Amino acid sequence: MEDWEKICPFTALEVERGVTALVHGQAVAIFRTHDDEVFALGNYDPFAKASVLSRGIVGTRGDVPFVASPMHKHAFDLRTGQCLDDEQVSVPSYEVRIVDGVVQVGPRLSLEDSA
Amino acid sequence: MSTRKTLVVIGNGMVGHRFVQASVERGVTERFDIVVVGEEPRAAYDRVALTSFFEVGAEQLSFLPEGEYDDPRVRLVLDTAVTAIDRDARTVSLGTGEVIGFDVAVMATGAAPFVPPVPGKDLDNVFVYRTIEDLEAIREAAKSAKAGVVIGGGLLGLEAANALHQLGIEAHVVEMAPRLMAVQVDDAGGATLKRHIENLGLGVHTSVLTERIVGDDSDGTGGKVSGLKFKDNDTPLDVDLVIFSAGIRPRDQLARDCGIEVAERGGVLVNERLQTSDPAIYAIGECAAPAGKMYGLVAPGYQMAEIVADHLVSAGSAAAFEGADMSTKLKLLGVDVASFGDAFATTPGALELVFADAVGGVYKKLVVLERDEPEGGFVLLGGVLVGDASAYGILRPMVSSGMTLPENPEELILPAARAGGGAAKIGMPDEAVVCSCNNITKGSICATIDDKGCADLPCVKSCTKAGTVCGSCVPIVKNLLAERLEASGAVVNKGICEHFDLTRQELFDVIAIHGFQRFDDIVTAHGRGRGCDICKPAVASILASQFNGHVLDPTTANLQDTNDAYLANIQRNGTYSVVPRIPGGEITPDKLIVIGEVARDFNLYTKITGGQRIDLFGARMEELPKIWKRLVDAGFESGHAYGKSLRTVKSCVGSTWCRYGVQDSVQMAIDLELRYRGLRSPHKLKGGVSGCARECAEARGKDFGVIATEKGWNLYVCGNGGAIPAHAQLLVSDVSGEDLVRYLDRFLMYYIRTADRLQRTSTWLGTIDGGLDRVREIVVDDALGLGAELEAEMARHVETYFDEWKATIEDEEKLSRFVSFVNAPGVPDPNISFADTERGPMVPAMAGGPVSLGTTIPVGAPSTAGVK
Numbered sequence: 001m002e003d004w005e006k007i008c009p010f011t012a013l014e015v016e017r018g019v020t021a022l023v024h025g026q027a028v029a030i031f032r033t034h035d036d037e038v039f040a041l042g043n044y045d046p047f048a049k050a051s052v053l054s055r056g057i058v059g060t061r062g063d064v065p066f067v068a069s070p071m072h073k074h075a076f077d078l079r080t081g082q083c084l085d086d087e088q089v090s091v092p093s094y095e096v097r098i099v100d101g102v103v104q105v106g107p108r109l110s111l112e113d114s115a
Numbered sequence: 116m117s118t119r120k121t122l123v124v125i126g127n128g129m130v131g132h133r134f135v136q137a138s139v140e141r142g143v144t145e146r147f148d149i150v151v152v153g154e155e156p157r158a159a160y161d162r163v164a165l166t167s168f169f170e171v172g173a174e175q176l177s178f179l180p181e182g183e184y185d186d187p188r189v190r191l192v193l194d195t196a197v198t199a200i201d202r203d204a205r206t207v208s209l210g211t212g213e214v215i216g217f218d219v220a221v222m223a224t225g226a227a228p229f230v231p232p233v234p235g236k237d238l239d240n241v242f243v244y245r246t247i248e249d250l251e252a253i254r255e256a257a258k259s260a261k262a263g264v265v266i267g268g269g270l271l272g273l274e275a276a277n278a279l280h281q282l283g284i285e286a287h288v289v290e291m292a293p294r295l296m297a298v299q300v301d302d303a304g305g306a307t308l309k310r311h312i313e314n315l316g317l318g319v320h321t322s323v324l325t326e327r328i329v330g331d332d333s334d335g336t337g338g339k340v341s342g343l344k345f346k347d348n349d350t351p352l353d354v355d356l357v358i359f360s361a362g363i364r365p366r367d368q369l370a371r372d373c374g375i376e377v378a379e380r381g382g383v384l385v386n387e388r389l390q391t392s393d394p395a396i397y398a399i400g401e402c403a404a405p406a407g408k409m410y411g412l413v414a415p416g417y418q419m420a421e422i423v424a425d426h427l428v429s430a431g432s433a434a435a436f437e438g439a440d441m442s443t444k445l446k447l448l449g450v451d452v453a454s455f456g457d458a459f460a461t462t463p464g465a466l467e468l469v470f471a472d473a474v475g476g477v478y479k480k481l482v483v484l485e486r487d488e489p490e491g492g493f494v495l496l497g498g499v500l501v502g503d504a505s506a507y508g509i510l511r512p513m514v515s516s517g518m519t520l521p522e523n524p525e526e527l528i529l530p531a532a533r534a535g536g537g538a539a540k541i542g543m544p545d546e547a548v549v550c551s552c553n554n555i556t557k558g559s560i561c562a563t564i565d566d567k568g569c570a571d572l573p574c575v576k577s578c579t580k581a582g583t584v585c586g587s588c589v590p591i592v593k594n595l596l597a598e599r600l601e602a603s604g605a606v607v608n609k610g611i612c613e614h615f616d617l618t619r620q621e622l623f624d625v626i627a628i629h630g631f632q633r634f635d636d637i638v639t640a641h642g643r644g645r646g647c648d649i650c651k652p653a654v655a656s657i658l659a660s661q662f663n664g665h666v667l668d669p670t671t672a673n674l675q676d677t678n679d680a681y682l683a684n685i686q687r688n689g690t691y692s693v694v695p696r697i698p699g700g701e702i703t704p705d706k707l708i709v710i711g712e713v714a715r716d717f718n719l720y721t722k723i724t725g726g727q728r729i730d731l732f733g734a735r736m737e738e739l740p741k742i743w744k745r746l747v748d749a750g751f752e753s754g755h756a757y758g759k760s761l762r763t764v765k766s767c768v769g770s771t772w773c774r775y776g777v778q779d780s781v782q783m784a785i786d787l788e789l790r791y792r793g794l795r796s797p798h799k800l801k802g803g804v805s806g807c808a809r810e811c812a813e814a815r816g817k818d819f820g821v822i823a824t825e826k827g828w829n830l831y832v833c834g835n836g837g838a839i840p841a842h843a844q845l846l847v848s849d850v851s852g853e854d855l856v857r858y859l860d861r862f863l864m865y866y867i868r869t870a871d872r873l874q875r876t877s878t879w880l881g882t883i884d885g886g887l888d889r890v891r892e893i894v895v896d897d898a899l900g901l902g903a904e905l906e907a908e909m910a911r912h913v914e915t916y917f918d919e920w921k922a923t924i925e926d927e928e929k930l931s932r933f934v935s936f937v938n939a940p941g942v943p944d945p946n947i948s949f950a951d952t953e954r955g956p957m958v959p960a961m962a963g964g965p966v967s968l969g970t971t972i973p974v975g976a977p978s979t980a981g982v983k
Contacts, residue, residue, distance in 0.1 A: 003410030008937045014644065017675045019937040020944070023299075027936070027944060028966060034635075034645050044946065044965035051946035051965065055677045055736075059647035060435035061613070068648035070685055 007103040013038065018054035018067065023105045026096060029054030030103060031078055033065050039078040040094035040105045045069040053091065080109070120147050120218035120425070123198045123207050125369065127153030129162055130400030130416035131223030132178050135189060137424035144188040147427070150215055151184075155246055156194045158182055166278045168250050176247070202393055208716055212833070219395055221423060222370065222383060226363035226401035226411065233266075235328025239339040241357045244275040256356055257282040263356035263864040264288070264343050266325055268295040270445070272360035276317055277448045279356070287318035287352060289343070294321060299443055299454035303471055305500040307478035311450040311502065314476075323348065326724050328357055350707060365402045365409055374898055378404035387435040389423050397423050397468055405436050415439030442514075444507045450476075451504035454513040456497025465496055467802060470528045470628050475904035477502035479528035481510070483520060490517035500528075509557075509591070512547045523617075523641060529624045548589050555581045560592060564599045572596060572884075592886075611872055612649040615642040619797065619872040623657050633664065633670050652676040653872045656759055657918075659795035660867050663915040665922055666758075667929045678757035681933070682919055683739055688947055689958035691739060693719070693731040693790075694756035695746050696792065699766045699784035699804075700727030709749040717742055721958045726763035726801065733957065735943060737935045745922045752918040755793055759873075761800045764788035769806030769823070776806030778823030783852065784812070787821070791863065792858065794914050797870040797879075800863070801835070815843040818876040824848070828855045832890070833880040841877035844887050847895050860909035861894045861902055868905075960971065 007021045013032035020043050021028050027043035031054070043051045048071030056067040058078070065078040075084040081093035095106035122143070124131050135151055138144065152774035155161070156180035183191050196210040208218050212254065228243035230236055240256050243249055244265075248436035257263065263279040265272045268290030279286035288295070294305025295312070309319050310616055316926060324346040331341035342351040365382040375391040376384040382404025389397045389405065410416065418439055422626055425434040435683045442455035460482045462465050468481040478501040483493040495513045506528060513520070520527070546559030560579050569575045572589070575596050576582050582589040610616035615638075617625060622637075629635045634654050646654075655674035659666060666672070668680045679685050695710065710729050714721045719742075720732040734742055756762060764787045767773065769780030784804040794800070803814030804821040814820030820831040826849040834843025847858055870879040883889050892898040934940040950960040 006938075011939060014669075014673060014932075017932075019932075020935065021934045022939045022942060027946060030937070042965060048687070048689075049964075050687065050946055052677070052685070052689045055680060057648040057651050057676065058645075058673070059614075059651060060644040061647065062644070065645070066647075070680075071687075073648050077401075096602075 003107045004097070004104045005106075006103055010038070010098050010101050010103050013103065016058040018056065018058065020051075020054040021105065023094065026092075027051045028079055028105060029067070030096070031058055031067060032103065033058060033078065038096045038098065038103060039065070039066070040096045041076060041078065041081050041094035044091065045071055045074065046089055046091060047074050068092070118276070121216060122147040122149045123217040124149060124151040124223060125200075125207065126223035126225055126400070126402075127151050127155070127159050127191065127193065128223060128225045128400065128942065129159060129178075129413050130225070130420050131221075132159030133417050134221060134223060134399060134420035135184060136426060137421050138427060139184065139186045139189065141424050141428045143424060143427045144186050147188075147219070149186075149189040150217075151189065151191045152195055152209060153191070153193045154196045154349050155248070157247065158191060158193060159492075160247065162245075165244070165247070165250065166274050166281075168247055169254065169278060169281055173247050188760075190698075191348045197369060200369055200375075202373050202375075202396070205395070209497075210567070217395075219427065220397070222391070222396065222402055223400045223420075224366040224369065224402040225783065226365050226409075228359060229362045229364045230359045231266075231325075231361055233325055233327060235330055235340070236359070238328055240355060241328060241340060241359070243359050244271060244278070250278070253278065253356070253358065254282060257284050260284050260354075262287065262354040263358065264352055264354045265358045265360050266343075267360035267362065268292070268319070268321065269298060269360060269362065269442070270447070272358075273312070273386075274448050275358045275360050276312075280315070280317055280448075284356070285318070285354075285424070287320065287354065288312070289320045289323050289325060289345075289352070291324055292321065295319065296452065296454075299458065300452065300499045300501060301459060301480065303469065304452075304480065304499045305456075307471070307473065307476055307501045308447075308450060308452060310473070311476050312448055315448055317448075318352075320345075320352070346874075348978065359544075363401065364413055365404065367402055370398070370402075370836050378407040378409070380404075380407070380409070382407075382409040385436075387437060388426055389419050389436060393842050399423055399604040405438070408438075410439055410441070412439070412441060412443065415441075440511075442511055444504050444511075451500065451502060453500040453504035453507040454498075455511045456495070458497045458499050460496070462496055466493075466527070468525050470525065472502075472904055473718045474907045475502070475901060479503070479506070481524060481528055483524055486519070487564050490519065493524055494518070495520055495524070498528075508549060509547045512544050516544045516546075518544060523625065523721055525625065525628045526621070529621075529628070540715075549581060549595070555579055557595065559975070560595055561599060564596060569596065570600070578747055597885075603939050611653055612647055614638060614646050614650045616643045617641060619653055619657070619874075620716040620869050622653065623660075623868055626657050627655070627661060634674050646674075648676070650873070652679070652759075655679065656795045656797065656872075659760075660912075663793070663795075663912055664919075665741055665919060666927075667919075667923060668831045669928075672929075672932075681736055682743075682753065682757060682923060683734065684757045686959065689944070690732070690947055690959065691734045691736060692756070693739070693742055693746070694724070694728055694733050694754040695751035696754035696788070697728045698788040699764060701766075701781055701785060706749060706751065709746070709751070713742055714743075715746050718957070720958065727765050728756070728763060730756075733949060733959070735935065735947060737933050737940070737943070739929050740924050740933050744771070744924050747921050748923060753793070753920040755919075758793075759796055759799050761791040761796070761802070763796045764802035764804060765817070766789075766804045767806050767809075767811035769804075773806055773811075776823070777825055778806055778828070780806035780812065780821075780823055781803040783821060783823075783828070787856075787859070790913055791859075793919070794863065794867075794912055796863070798873050798875045800876070816840065817843060819843070819862065821855065827851050830855055833876040834875055835875050837875070839877070844880075846887070846891055857902075857906060861897075861905040862890070864905040864908050865890070865893060865901070888982060 005023050017032040018029045028040050029043040030040045032038050043053045055070045058067050066075045068075050081091040083089040095107045097104050160176040179204045197207050199208045206214050208214050242253050262285035264287040265275045268288045275287045276286045295303050295308050326344045326346040329342035330338040340355050340357050344351045367377050367383050367665045370383045378384045385398050385403050385405050391398050399419035422434040425432040444453035465482050465484050470479045482496040547557045549557050563579045567578045582592045608924035609618045651674040655671050714731050722730045726729050760943050764784040766780045766784030772774035802819045803812040803815045803817040805812040806823045815831050815834050816836050820843045822829045828846045830846045831843035832846045834841050935944045948960040949957040951957050
């Protein structure tokens with residue numbers, strides 16, 4: 001299915017950091033967490049109106065893996081894209097899988113799907 | 116009624132005396148006449164304080180200034196030896212020929228200094244250090260001596276060396292073992308102690324064996340000490356006085372002569388009631404060996420004295436000697452030394468926790484043991500403290516209490532100045548002595564706080580007297596107060612975020628003590644979860660301050676806030692600004708031209724900043740390495756405009772150009788900026804240097820401001836601009852350039868160590884008890900003795916400085932992250948666009964939302980960027 005796009009080797013991802021990828025013409029932030037899970041969110045910070053989320057700090061809030069935008073530190077749930085500081089706001093999140101050591105990003109998840 | 120009995124006490128030292136006192140107090144004299152026989156010409160005196168004899172005289176040390184006991188039923192015979200005990204006849208013979216019958220005898224003959232069989236030990240001017248007579252002889256000999264040596268680096272040996280030092284002659288200590296005070300402290304503690312003593316001007320020679328004492332009979336006086344020859348060393352020590360302090364041996368000859376059992380390694384064998392193998396004869400103090408073990412301290416001897424007195428009063432007394440606490444705390448030549456419990460971690464499974472500050476001369480060790488379930492946790496077994504024994508009062512009671520240590524036991528040995536009393540924030544037992552000057556326990560302080568309703572420190576101090584003498588316990592008292600207040604009301608969590616309960620300062624110390632270099636280790640040991648945008652940059656900053664590695668090293672790269680992560684300041688559209696360092700604002704035309712060319716070639720907006728530099732705005736992340744390559748090649752280096760670190764040191768033109776200037780402020784500003792460049796700190800730091808009182812550099816609006824005077828430099832600290840401006844305050848006036856740097860080193864490091872995350876120097880100052888005066892005490896007067904350590908830390912920073920940008924452009928791995936898209940490194944992020952302004956230069960254009968590039972852009976195969 002052409003919805004899945006190959007991005008880069010899994011080993012190109014650093015632990016608890018993000019990279020930006022072009023996926024289906026969109027800037028997508030891809031993160032690898034401490035336990036080697038991989039998540040993909042839209043790179044665009046809706047508060048700062050800048051394409052920067054991949055450059056944020058990755059950590060946890062309680063049990064929630066999140067990224068803090070480098071601009072004004074708004075936190076986004078890596079699993080769903082939900083903003084943890086403002087329930088009205090979210091960013092897109094995408095399906096991710098690793099096939100033969102290569103990170104692939106798939107279709108966008110709806111909030112309902114991932115919740 | 117019953118006939119009176121006779122009790123003979125052999126020996127009138129400290130323990131013998133204590134026994135007589137205890138016997139009189141308990142009413143032993145109701146049944147017994149007591150005869151005390153002492154060998155020394157004077158009655159019992161305080162042998163522990165022997166060295167103070169030189170200052171205060173024998174009278175002050177005496178326990179019996181009148182020369183007799185109050186109770187007429189006690190007879191004191193001095194200057195007389197007991198020569199024999201006849202167990203069958205129940206008599207003792209005195210050197211005077213007198214024979215005294217006894218019903219009960221107590222041996223308190225003490226110990227004698229051990230003099231090893233070193234050739235030359237019988238020469239003139241060779242002494243031991245045990246009695247007032249010994250000291251009198253040493254004092255006399257020192258009048259004509261130039262240098263003396265003490266053989267033996269134990270507790271008493273150091274005392275003796277101190278005595279020689281006080282007598283005004285050159286003093287040395289030689290010790291066979293590799294360290295001083297080998298019985299009480301471990302190698303590292305001994306090394307710390309050695310440094311202290313050497314700093315006092317005493318010679319310390321460890322790991323040396325004395326071969327012989329060299330004599331000199333040239334004046335025909337029969338052989339006087341002229342030197343000390345070491346084994347395997349051709350250079351003799353040039354001394355004319357020798358004191359042996361190579362240990363003590365129990366004086367058990369009387370017992371041996373009359374057939375009483377002695378221990379294998381000497382000492383009169385006694386049971387737990389202190390009875391010898393002859394039940395009518397007891398032995399106490401250093402001559403006794405309960406269970407075969409000799410105790411060379413006075414406290415166990417006192418304990419023994421009390422127990423025997425108890426038994427003489429009541430035969431059924433349950434009092435028993437079950438070993439003694441060998442803990443010691445003393446101030447030796449002004450150095451705190453304490454050793455307690457299992458100081459050498461001999462217990463199976465014991466672990467050691469060490470805080471060592473070699474420069475500051477502080478060494479602290481805790482010996483802990485992990486307890487089995489169900490209790491779990493760690494308990495304290497013992498420890499060693501050198502250089503700062505203030506925690507002894509808290510720690511020693513914890514050894515016997517069996518209480519579980521707080522989760523991070525290292526906080527118990529953090530220096531009070533760093534921990535801010537964090538050491539006290541533990542469940543220490545109520546009986547722990549907090550104020551050792553006034554002997555006030557934690558329990559009584561807490562009770563007073565509750566009873567009197569104390570709400571502040573002055574109230575606690577006046578109500579309890581705690582902290583009113585030396586003040587070293589004030590941080591602990593303060594924390595106890597905070598604990599009580601918290602318990603009664605608002606709970607203040609001082610942890611920096613949900614992942615750590617520690618303050619930044621505590622985190623700093625935890626990292627310093629353990630030498631942690633990785634966030635993972637820190638959060639595993641002292642936190643929870645995986646960190647966040649608050650604690651990660653804080654840890655990154657602390658690691659940078661302590662180790663000065665590259666912020667993009669693999670272990671710290673993912674902790675950095677975006678500015679540090681890309682070594683540039685992120686701006687509103689996700690582009691970055693580039694700020695090369697221009698120290699002191701001084702720049703050559705060639706360099707100006709390079710900046711102009713770079714700005715033109717990369718289409719950057721340029722602006723002269725408030726800090727006398729030039730900002731280049733609008734750089735895309737992937738362009739940063741190319742821009743910096745050009746700048747580095749032209750001789751620029753990182754300006755650290757992106758870091759919580761030193762930014763600029765602003766200057767006026769100073770005496771070089773200005774007709775008012777009295778000093779070269781430009782040179783000073785350049786020197787300071789280069790010295791502190793790259794220094795990571797809790798908040799950004801700025802400085803300023805003005806060449807005269809006109810203050811054109813506005814130095815007093817900076818974290819540190821320097822203003823030239825006719826005589827030198829005035830240093831102002833803790834000012835800032837920003838949202839809440841504060842004028843810097845005068846720390847010290849008219850100092851030389853050298854002193855200025857020294858005080859600034861100390862000031863900045865002290866701030867870095869103790870400030871909270873993102874706390875500017877001005878707000879930090881507000882949190883310090885005593886405010887600027889306290890800062891001055893620490894920085895200028897070195898009241899905490901931290902000066903050398905702070906300077907050394909700064910020196911390490913200065914030595915290890917390197918340019919981050921230069922190192923980055925030379926490192927492929929670090930460069931690999933400066934790409935727009937991992938799978939399309941050549942495609943610029945379309946979300947970034949610019950607009951021209953009416954003034955001319957371009958500015959960011961605000962996008963309305965994410966920009967799609969469409970699906971037709973070819974991206975090729977997966978990139979291998981960043982693959983190792």
